[in-house]
Amino acid sequence: MAALLTLSLSDSSVTNNQSLSSRSSNRSPRIEENERRKREADPFVLALKYFSEVKVGTPVVGNDELENNLVQVEKVAFTMGLSPEAISVMLEFAMSLRMGSSPCARVLKCLIPASVVPQDAVVRAVVWLSVGAIPITTQVLFIKWVLTVFDMIDAKDKLRAIYGIIFSFVTEENLCPFICHLLYLLTRKESVRVFRVRKLLELQSKLGRQPFLMHLLSLYKVFCPELLTISIPSRMRSGFKNHISPWKSALMALQKTNSVKVAPGITLAFAVKDKTGSRKRKLHQELPELSAVTNKEPETEQTRRDLVPIVQISSFTQLLENIHRIELPAQMASLLGSSLALHYLDCVQDESALLRLNFWLGCALQEEFLFCSDGGANQEEGLQFLSRLLFAQQFLQEGFPSSTVFLYKFLNVWNGSLLCPQILGLLSDISVIPSSQIRTLLLEPLMQLFFTSSLFFKCGLIECLNTMLVKWLTWHSVYTLDDDPDISLDGHTSVNITLSGFRDSVMELVQFVGQLASVGLQLEGCHSLLLSFILDFYETVCDTFLKFGLHLIIMPPPGVFYPAFFATDPVSVDRLAYIMCRYKANLMSAKIQEKVTEKAFHISRQTFRQFNQYLIFMVNCLWNSSMYSPETELLLSEELLAKSNVPQYWTYFDFIHHPAFMSYAVDFHQMCWPDRKNMDLNSIKQSKPWSWYLQYLVTQGFDGLKDFIKDTIKGVVTTGSGDESATLRQQLDSA
């Protein structure tokens, strides 16, 4: 068909000819010939042929041939849509007024594209627009049609090349709204010129505040804020109307039947976004709108020519295409408002730009939460603002320096409940603080808050500090991979921090949480929820060496260990066992590494001693039914224990009698000896039932205990008892 049309169109259009012949693919001549023959009989092809060849001045009235052919075209158009070539032919026929203006509108209304609209056809039609005496209603219809199919036009470069011609129609009063819309879609930076600005302003002074002029002008302002300025009233920000109505039903129907072919976006996307939310708010933290820079450096004018204002970027693909030539917005803070812009913020290296952002953010935070006189009257807005900030920080995976500085001040006046989740979220983003300052800046204010707040705040704070620790450790493990371990770790925090400085900070933090946890557990009566958060924290701490490569191992304080061990819920004991296993793994491999590299990675004897104490105590209690614990600092006098009137109290924390496992022992007992009337849990202690019982416990999902037994009581499982404590000590201390 392409070949056929090139033949038939050869007289009418040279440009069309070229574009169409380029369209014909490299099919073999034979197949093409066959197709041609087949098509020639097709009445639709004949109709097209008629329209492309019809002579100027052919009468319309009473012309049956025209009527028949037109019906043919309409039939195809409304069922399948017209091919690009057909659109070219029909548009050319209509706009050239070869048979007068009467069939024009009818033809335009059936121009339903099946796939794309060839750009050249549109360009030619625009040229006809300026030549012919087309009635104004038809002109309007044509522009509406262009607007409707705009996204389906195959390329826009030539259309942009005739921007000037299109612009000249702006003075035509009836066409103006539609021309403005078309210009809006075509405008590029280079098309904004002083004389056009003046023309539009002159028009505006004549026509008044017409939305179409306003939108076009505001786009001009985006590209050339140095030429003009305009302020759009909020109620008029809705964008252009679309003019799809004459073709809507046909396009919809077509989209349904062959949705693949029709371009997806029939409705046009508007760059002028609908602004929701009231304009009355006059809060400090209202993010500025994205807008182009007005204030430019004169010397950079040349390089600036091809920069793209970030306001113009509306999709991620666009962002990627233009990433090397994006112009930062006038106000950096506006980047926080859009998630797309955050992607770009992540790449911004300009120090001044980040400083601008931090100035704004710091001021907005302090004005809103520190200096505010109305104290939480706009909590809703405050919440939104902080959530947005939190989102941005989580996206960038780091805290802004100004929000960190704000938090240091805010912690001193915070009541612990205002916007708690958000503040804790921001808090966990704080980057490493030098150990000399961590107490005054962070820990002391937090301590006050911790001891005066509810259980839930305590849990939240422990969780937050855990997240903070994980972030610090992760950062450390990422940034010291290829560096010499003693290199100064600059570039992360305010003050250059050395590796040992970093270790000190981590140690401060961990010890601080240890103190909080010990006292917190006492205050809350060893609440299992709090205990669970504390164990979360120690799950991070116990793996600092193996998981994060930090040469530091810190044991939990007795105030955490013993409450966890004596906990009445089996989950806590199980997690404690897991933590002890991890400690053991870390300590062992640290020992080995110390031997191999002979580097001064020194774990104090105190750490080993404490670990051994805990371990021996645990094993003795759970396994040997004795509470013997060597050289522990935690000694209860025999008399005090005797006063409790519990006979043989030392047997009450083995796997059978430990309050956390008692119910399992009872279950097991019933399963083992279903007929027994008198329950004697001690009978489990015999060697066979004991090993079955342990297996039973493992099947209940206590993986931590399973590893613990496997790791520490290896080889003892079968015998049921033994002097494992001695072997353990040997294992760890000898190295």
Added chain:
Amino acid sequence: MDKSRTSVTSTPISSVSTRRIRRRSFRQSTRSHFGVASRLGLTPGQTTHRFNTSRKAPKPQNITEKVSPEHLALLVKTEWHLCYVTPLYRFRHTQLKSYARQLSAFIAAEKQQGLGVEVGGLQDTFKVSMSVLQGLAETNDDPETVLIQVQSRPAFARQDEPLKTVWSGWLSCINGNPEYLHSLPKDFTCLPLFGSRGLEGLSSLVKSWLRSTFDCFFGPLDINQTTLRWLAALWTNCHMESNIQHLKMQWTLPAAPPLHVAYTVNSGDALALWRSVRKSRGADEEACIEIEEVTSFMEGLTSHFYRHFGVDLSAGDLNQVSTALGSAKVKGRMKISSSRYLISTLSLLTECAFLKIPI
């Protein structure tokens, strides 16, 4: 801008190691302005600026030699509404004419919502002029003060009638902390003190234009209790050279309903009290005034009041201090009546503004 562009294009996107390098440079850039803080010898967590606890006694200056009398006449004897401003990005003293054009177009566009306005076109309603207030700077580091004036023709005025100034404002930095000023990247100009006078609507328009053009932040500059006390003491000290006539103070006491107290002290009495609390008296002219002296001066004043009226003023808030040299209100209103002490008052206010800048 240019630099960052080339570095981005030369970075291969896929490789992990380059990402880390890039990341690090991003960190560095966030750090470097922390460097501002650490260079000042203070921790990043605490305010980088501290309020001086000791300052020189204001000396009368014959400022008319440095600043033209017309400019001085604009500044003195009017009450200014004060704000603090974060450093201005890409502000050039050489571009004031073009800024003025942009600002007048902006005001026109905002006033007639929805109508486009050509920048540099003839504005018949508002005319903006921006100029440097020559000489209003104390040290070489201080950027020159900038004066902004908005003039307008009254609605039913004849064409030949002169324009009337409806709004004026200035951006200033007197005796700014030199270390802080030096630590800023060169793209920034620090003019932290903003005073304005005139229609509220115009104030907010000008501020919003400055905000969007120089990416800065405006916040209200309250003159806090300490500053007001300082002013009371400093002004009293001036009585040695020029007559302050009286020292007027306004207090608010937390009673229901709030009790307002206007307390006027004869200048001679005030000076006598001031002399009695001064540790280093008279002879040494360069002597600094210490915060302790200010405190005991105020204590003297309040205990005197208590003796007579049985009302303890120290339980309340000082709202306003005024003398013949000027007046200051807690809500950020400042009037300077004598040009001789203009510089010293403005440097005190500059210090307050610096304190409010978060980083």
